[in-house]
Amino acid sequence: MWSLKATCTVAGARYPQIPLGLITVAALLPADWECRLVDRNTGELTDADLDWADLVMTGGMNVQRPDCLAVIARAQARGRPVAVGGADVMSEPDVYVGADFVVVGEAEGIIDQLVAAWNAGERRGTFRAKKFSADITRTPVPRFDLLRQADYLHYSVQFSRGCPFTCEFCDIIELYGRVPRTKTNDQILAELQALYDHGYRGHVDFVDDNFIGNKKNLRTLLPRLKAWLEERDYPFEFSTEASINIADDDDLLQAMKDANFFAIFVGIESPDPEALVQMKKKQNTRRNIAECIHKIYGYGMFITAGFIVGFDTEKVSMGQAMIDFIEETNIPVCIVGLLYALPGTQLTRRLAKEGRLHNGHDLMKVEQAGDQCTLGCNFDTKRPLRDILVDYKAVLDHVFCPTAYAGRLSRLAVMLDRSDRCRDLPVGDMRKRLGGIDSVHKIMRTLPEVREPFWKTFVEVAKTNPGALRYIVMLMALYLHLGPFSKRVISEIDRRIAELDGMPLVRATESSLERVQVLLRT
Numbered sequence: 001m002w003s004l005k006a007t008c009t010v011a012g013a014r015y016p017q018i019p020l021g022l023i024t025v026a027a028l029l030p031a032d033w034e035c036r037l038v039d040r041n042t043g044e045l046t047d048a049d050l051d052w053a054d055l056v057m058t059g060g061m062n063v064q065r066p067d068c069l070a071v072i073a074r075a076q077a078r079g080r081p082v083a084v085g086g087a088d089v090m091s092e093p094d095v096y097v098g099a100d101f102v103v104v105g106e107a108e109g110i111i112d113q114l115v116a117a118w119n120a121g122e123r124r125g126t127f128r129a130k131k132f133s134a135d136i137t138r139t140p141v142p143r144f145d146l147l148r149q150a151d152y153l154h155y156s157v158q159f160s161r162g163c164p165f166t167c168e169f170c171d172i173i174e175l176y177g178r179v180p181r182t183k184t185n186d187q188i189l190a191e192l193q194a195l196y197d198h199g200y201r202g203h204v205d206f207v208d209d210n211f212i213g214n215k216k217n218l219r220t221l222l223p224r225l226k227a228w229l230e231e232r233d234y235p236f237e238f239s240t241e242a243s244i245n246i247a248d249d250d251d252l253l254q255a256m257k258d259a260n261f262f263a264i265f266v267g268i269e270s271p272d273p274e275a276l277v278q279m280k281k282k283q284n285t286r287r288n289i290a291e292c293i294h295k296i297y298g299y300g301m302f303i304t305a306g307f308i309v310g311f312d313t314e315k316v317s318m319g320q321a322m323i324d325f326i327e328e329t330n331i332p333v334c335i336v337g338l339l340y341a342l343p344g345t346q347l348t349r350r351l352a353k354e355g356r357l358h359n360g361h362d363l364m365k366v367e368q369a370g371d372q373c374t375l376g377c378n379f380d381t382k383r384p385l386r387d388i389l390v391d392y393k394a395v396l397d398h399v400f401c402p403t404a405y406a407g408r409l410s411r412l413a414v415m416l417d418r419s420d421r422c423r424d425l426p427v428g429d430m431r432k433r434l435g436g437i438d439s440v441h442k443i444m445r446t447l448p449e450v451r452e453p454f455w456k457t458f459v460e461v462a463k464t465n466p467g468a469l470r471y472i473v474m475l476m477a478l479y480l481h482l483g484p485f486s487k488r489v490i491s492e493i494d495r496r497i498a499e500l501d502g503m504p505l506v507r508a509t510e511s512s513l514e515r516v517q518v519l520l521r522t
């Protein structure tokens with residue numbers, strides 16, 4: 001879903017975001033180690049790359065596992081030792097025992113041990129960091145210099161790790177803990193300065209697990225960020241992800257507005273209070289979520305949101321309830337997925353205790369890798385799986401229907417108050433290619449079915465809220481990917497339903513591998 005391929009093409013990019021983890025690891029390595037970055041999202045890994053390297057370092061998230069294992073095998077076949085680390089290794093290190101070096105945990109705590117072992121001539125080893133204890137106030141500025149700027153829609157930085165909440169399905173709290181650790185304000189400003197000095201201008205995403213997880217520290221960062229931006233005539237605009245309780249804090253919303261935030265991802269998951277209680281997402285209960293979202297629009301920031309289908313408490317009416325809720329909130333980009341029991345989570349532990357996990361529930365097949373929408377329900381569901389899939393399909397059908405999508409954009413534009421933030425995007429901002437009328441024409445040429453509703457919305461917003469127009473057009477540009485992608489997901493769900501009905505399979509799953517690798521020369 002997040003590869004946004006067609007949208008990247010319009011902007012001339014290859015992938016939405018940078019491999020921040022890898023360039024952070026690269027910065028932690030000795031200065032005299034020469035690094036070559038091969039980002040598998042934007043380019044191929046060649047035999048020449050492998051032959052150049054003394055040591056191959058790779059890693060990724062759960063969805064990247066098949067590719068990561070393939071790279072390990074390929075590098076070793078060419079006689080290159082491999083070190084593997086990252087989020088999936090932290091969750092299930094045993095899967096990676098074939099690698100020469102296995103690094104389990106946050107790099108800041110143990111990378112020095114790997115380097116020392118390598119320098120001492122060791123060629124195998126496992127290194128385990130103490131959980132939740134890496135001191136990220138000592139993390140160096142990531143090696144932004146290893147990136148090819150034109151390849152990416154936006155850049156990323158990270159202020160904090162961890163989240164104070166307890167959502168049952170979430171692996172963040174298992175990997176990074178429930179006491180959010182932050183970098184210092186000076187560190188973040190140094191990272192932004194490095195981006196600025198590199199000539200980057202435009203969208204920067206704070207990839208924190210929950211940006212407001214440590215409000216105390218955040219409150220001190222935001223005014224510094226505002227002053228830094230002002231001094232440089234606003235070279236960056238920011239997005240991030242945060243829990244819905246951000247809406248309770250007017251001062252924080254104002255400070256984020258002042259610091260030029262324009263978008264926030266929020267995990268809403270379900271409109272059903274019973275499901276929210278069961279998944280231990282208490283912060284979403286006892287509140288009117290639609291009102292919270294509308295309030296955030298009033299600060300000039302739009303919301304993208306995650307939803308999940310497949311919880312134990314769901315009832316037959318869930319599909320329509322989710323559709324109604326999404327319409328009420330006016331959130332255009334909704335990431336709707338099937339519940340997936342990730343390794344090491346409370347959910348997985350509960351399902352294991354209840355004997356409901358499927359065999360091989362954590363073994364991702366190559367053809368499934370990278371697709372969070374068609375995977376899911378890797379356990380015995382309480383409701384018949386067929387009913388869940390039918391509901392899921394109905395939600396996707398509605399949410400990504402061009403008329404419904406354009407309708408939410410129109411209503412969002414009415415609420416998105418950009419009246420006192422009407423400055424131009426900086427020169428060099430990639431989003432200039434996405435947010436203008438040329439982009440609208442390209443979208444309508446590529447997807448004739450959106451022509452009428454999208455044009456109507458464009459004209460309406462141009463007349464009534466021109467300050468919001470470029471964001472509305474950017475969200476239209478996302479539809480270039482999301483529209484066709486949702487159709488592929490729906491056809492895969494149809495295939496799963498047909499399978500349950502005992503009908504023959506029609507086609508294989510399409511995969512969208514998201515891959516990154518880093519190579520090193522010592």
Ligand code: SF4
Pocket residue numbers: 163164165166167170171172173209210243267
């Ligand atoms: S709020 Fe988000 S990051 Fe925090 S526990 Fe819940 S799902 Fe995880």
